[in-house]
Amino acid sequence: MDVRRRCECRAASPRGPPNRRCVLKADPFRQLRLLDLQAIDTRLDQIAHAKATLPQTPAVGAARRELQALETQIVNARTAAGDVQRELVKSDQDVQLVRDRAARNQARLDAGQGSAKDLQALQHELTSLARRQAELEELELEVMERSETLTAQVQQLEARRVELVERVQALEGERDAALAKLDAEAVTVGSGRADIVAGVGEELVALYEKIRASSGGMAAAELRHRRCGGCRLELGNVDLARIRNAPEDEVVRCEECRRIMIRTGESGL
Template sequence: MRADPSRQRSLLELQTLDTTLAQLGHRQSTLPEHARLAELEAAVSATESTLLLARTEHEDVQRELRKADADVQLVRDRAERDRQRLQAGTGNAKDLQGIQHELESLARRQDVLEEAELEVMERAEAAEEQVRAAEQELATLTGEAEQVRAGRDAATADLTAQSARVAADRDRLVEVTGPDLVALYEKIRARSGSGAAPLVARRCGGCQLELHSVDLGRMRAADEDEVLRCEECGRILVRTEESGL
């Protein structure tokens, strides 16, 4: 293949732009915000589960507390009615004595129920505290996730804009270089990672190997517009002032 020397030299700039695009793409895919956001989203999910369990526990204890309170109130109401009957003095002595015994029994029963109610109240307070702690943790994690997400989006937008500018420069350079030479360059780049390399001090700038004297002799004798290839890696070799030819 033959191509004007200036077109061949443009391959080195094209290679630089391709390297820049690859670096920008790598930076975008490896932004530290990606990893941190994944951690936060996992933590948010776990905390949401914890909060759901805490709320369920709190609701269960609240129902238990309402029942305990109702049981205590039922005994209090019964005791109040008995006291009123006792104060009214209605009934014979045996009935009044029975009411007195029932009041004593109700008092003992009330003590037991109030003790149980107190235990449930303590568990209710602990459950409520767990809910508050989980809600606070969730709010903290969600807030940080929003900040990290905003930072990631801003960084992504900046890198995308940079990539777009480099891609536009590359498109203009491709037009200058020509489709035939670019097609060869792309074919080699797909295989080797880079399609062209400078020839410096008799070494290929791609594989860094020194060319054999026979190859150097052939290159010295080649016309200026002949496209040279590295015999080792296959890259297009672009002559430079330091080629050593």
């Protein structure tokens, strides 16, 4: 059988009861294939990290928040412009009322209708109406200026909105293109993973996945020049002797990081 376990006894202390350590046995070729599996999973992890940290993603978020804030500004500006427009209509109506009254009084005065006292009162009212008309026209001018300012502000904000929408769309396009490229690479990289898993064997893969889950994604590494490829630490003479004397089909692990160490011709044993 290519993958199997055997148990060895070792004493926890000179006086204590022995502990039992189960040693996984696997054909050396199957162990070597773990490096291929690790290379695939490492690249897939890198792709997943790249997708999660795309620079376009926060840029899109910031642009969308800016657009949302701008939409609020536009609503407020339109509301203010509408209020001033209604104020302008009322102001114009007030001026027209005064003009109409002044015109009627002037017509009566020109026709000489009424007594001298009535005509004198009409003249006095015309003077008052002229003063009131001037005040209302000045107020109307001020309202017109505010209306023009607010209308221009709305136009500027709407023009800014068009630019910002285009910017959001461009950023989203860049993000989607980058995600599509990474997704395509992930499909290519992972296409042979199932075959490698089948070749490695269920029990060894189970150990590999368990270690991966607890060691930041790396579970198998080459023992190269007496260094563990996982934690990069150089092995001491005791550990090297243990590994050197271990059968070729024994799955050995680093005493420091507990990752599976794959022995090759470059291990330096």
